Amino acid sequence: MKLAESMSRLGTETAFEVLVRAKGLEAQGRSIIHLEIGEPDFDTPKHITEAAKSALDEGWTHYGPTQGHPELREAIAEYVSSTRGIDVNPAHVCVVPGGKPIIFFPMMALLNPGDEVIYPNPSFPIYESMINYLGATPVPMPLVESRGFSFDLDLFESKLTSKTKMVILNSPANPTGGVMPEEDIAAIAGLLQHRDVVVLSDEIYSRMSYGKKPVSISTFPGMREKTIILDGFSKTYAMTGWRMGYGVLPEFLVAAVNKLMVNSNSCTASFTQRAGIAALRGPQDQAEAMIAEFRRRRDSFVAELNTIPGFRCPMPEGAFYAFPNIEGTGWKSKALADALLDEAGVACLSGTAFGAFGEGYIRFSYANSDENLRDATGRLRRFFATKHAQ
Ligand SMILES: Cc1ncc(COP(=O)(O)O)c(C=O)c1O
Numbered sequence: 329m330k331l332a333e334s335m336s337r338l339g340t341e342t343a344f345e346v347l348v349r350a351k352g353l354e355a356q357g358r359s360i361i362h363l364e365i366g367e368p369d370f371d372t373p374k375h376i377t378e379a380a381k382s383a384l385d386e387g388w389t390h391y392g393p394t395q396g397h398p399e400l401r402e403a404i405a406e407y408v409s410s411t412r413g414i415d416v417n418p419a420h421v422c423v424v425p426g427g428k429p430i431i432f433f434p435m436m437a438l439l440n441p442g443d444e445v446i447y448p449n450p451s452f453p454i455y456e457s458m459i460n461y462l463g464a465t466p467v468p469m470p471l472v473e474s475r476g477f478s479f480d481l482d483l484f485e486s487k488l489t490s491k492t493k494m495v496i497l498n499s500p501a502n503p504t505g506g507v508m509p510e511e512d513i514a515a516i517a518g519l520l521q522h523r524d525v526v527v528l529s530d531e532i533y534s535r536m537s538y539g540k541k542p543v544s545i546s547t548f549p550g551m552r553e554k555t556i557i558l559d560g561f562s563k564t565y566a567m568t569g570w571r572m573g574y575g576v577l578p579e580f581l582v583a584a585v586n587k588l589m590v591n592s593n594s595c596t597a598s599f600t601q602r603a604g605i606a607a608l609r610g611p612q613d614q615a616e617a618m619i620a621e622f623r624r625r626r627d628s629f630v631a632e633l634n635t636i637p638g639f640r641c642p643m644p645e646g647a648f649y650a651f652p653n654i655e656g657t658g659w660k661s662k663a664l665a666d667a668l669l670d671e672a673g674v675a676c677l678s679g680t681a682f683g684a685f686g687e688g689y690i691r692f693s694y695a696n697s698d699e700n701l702r703d704a705t706g707r708l709r710r711f712f713a714t715k716h717a718q
Contacts, residue, residue: 334463337460337461337463338461339454339456339457339460341453342453342678342681343364343365343366343677346364346365346665346669347362349675353669353670358673359673360669360675361673361675361700361703361707362675362700363674363675363676363693363694363700363704364675364693366502366648366693366695367563367566367693368563368566368568368618368648368695369695369696371566372570373565373610375606375611376567376606378606379602379606379610380599380600380603382602383599383602383603388601388602389598389599390598391594391595392595392596392601393595394586394589394590394595395421395422395582395589396421396422396423396424396574396595396596397423397598397601397602400423400602400604401418401423403604403605403608404418404423404574404576404604404608405418406608408421408576411535412544412557413547414546414547414552416576419579419582420576420577420582421574421575421576421577422574422577422582422589423573423574423596424572424573424574424589424593424596425571425572425596426572426573427530427532427558427559427560427562427573428454428573429573429589429593430528430558430560430573430575431452431458431528431530431558432454433575433584433585434577435458435462435464435494435528436458438493438494438526439459439462439464439493440464441462441463443464443465443491443494444464444467444491444492444493445465445466445467445493445494445495445496446467446469446484446487446494446496447459447467448468448496448498449469449470449682449683449684449685449686450503450504450680450683450686450689451471451502451503451683452498452502452530453681453682453683455496455528456468456683465491467487467492469483470483470685471501471504471506471685473642473653475512476506476508476509476642476645477504477642478506478508478509479508481512484516488519488520488523492525493525493526494525494527494528495525495528496528496530497513497527497528497529497530497545498529498531498532499513499542499646500534500536500537500645500646500647501533501646501647502682503649503651503677503679503682503686503691504644505626505644505645505646505647505649505650506645506646507537507539507540507542507645508542509540510540510543513543513545513548516545517549517550517551518548520554521549521550526555526556527551527555527556528556528558529545529555529556529558531544531557531558532558532559532562532563532573533563533646534559534564535615536563536564536619536622537646538622538626538644539645540645542646544557546576552578553579555578556576556577556578557575558573559575560573560574561604561607563647563648564607564615566618567603567607570603571596571597572596572597572601572603622648622694625648625694625695625701626694629692630644632701632702632705633650633652633692633705633708634652636705636708636709637656637712638654638655638656638657638658638659638712639653639654639656639657640652640653640655648693648694648695649691649692649693650694651689651690651691651692652689653688653689654688654690655688657712660687661678661679661686661687661688661689661690662678665677665678665681666678667711668690668711671715672711673707674704674707674711676691677690677691678690692704
């Protein structure tokens with residue numbers, strides 16, 4: 329039996345593959361430091377887990393509305409309104425199992441073969457995977473290290489054509505940690521304002537910024553009606569395993585996304601949605617303390633990385649990733665990431681796991697303890713003291 333032809337175009341997320349390989353090495357007795365997977369190393373705040381437990385006891389164990397429970401959609405609308413400074417209608421909020429479905433469903437709903445999608449490269453690999461899967465045309469925007477991993481705006485303008493159907497933005501960004509300057513977002517909004525395009529604004533790291541505040545493109549004139557805001561609970565509230573995210577959608581997309589949801593998941597788990605209300609409306613001190621801790625670790629980890637010969641690591645302004653340029657080591661990205669896992673016991677990701685323009689970089693997640701981060705840089709130093717580029 330042959331798989332559908334379209335499956336050959338579907339990509340993957342290398343972080344999960346490297347995690348399995350790293351666990352395999354650990355099972356053989358090797359010591360591995362896990363800097364590969366993108367998730368907070370903190371527990372979900374207690375008041376959120378307590379809300380889920382109470383919800384189970386109260387019987388929130390049944391199917392719920394496909395679009396999400398109304399009270400959670402209201403809480404999300406309030407939250408997004410206040411954090412972005414826009415006025416969100418709960419009727420435009422769709423609750424889904426994780427942030428990822430807000431990539432999957434709107435793309436399924438919008439893209440025909442031949443439609444062009446402009447997306448950052450390197451970036452979260454699911455964008456490119458879905459563009460290819462749907463037979464649309466990927467139009468990568470190389471990120472510019474010297475511009476804080478933002479776009480070259482002239483190049484961006486030159487890539488807009490009559491076939492451009494979607495533009496993807498992700499700020500703060502995975503894997504670079506870059507935050508796009510407000511002027512760049514304003515310029516992009518100006519170019520898109522009168523075009524018939526949809527923007528997928530992946531704002532899953534919106535609370536995790538350490539310098540300039542990220543600005544949502546939805547705040548610019550004419551952009552609300554064409555912007556999908558993707559956000560969720562995974563990163564901000566350390567809830568990656570709960571699988572809960574949401575989209576704030578242009579009105580014309582809501583019914584289509586609900587239709588895809590009813591065909592696939594029926595609804596997001598009911599008791600987790602009760603916990604989501606507790607997350608958004610409850611105390612924010614633990615989320616804020618976690619973010620402050622990421623900032624502290626970022627400062628020391630990046631300073632250490634910059635002492636490794638051949639590494640040049642710009643200070644990331646958001647998320648919890650460091651994305652050093654490793655060209656000075658003489659290694660190719662994939663070969664280095666593999667060797668660091670196999671020989672130094674440091675699991676990280678090749679920049680090319682995020683697209684072709686990630687060559688010359690590797691990604692470390694610094695969502696790990698001080699002790700492990702220090703151990704990792706020690707291992708890197710010892711590795712480069714004895715190994716030469718291959
Ligand atoms: C940029 C970006 N978007 C979306 C997601 C998906 O988040 P979730 O785990 O909630 O599906 C991730 C997760 O790593 C991400 O880095």
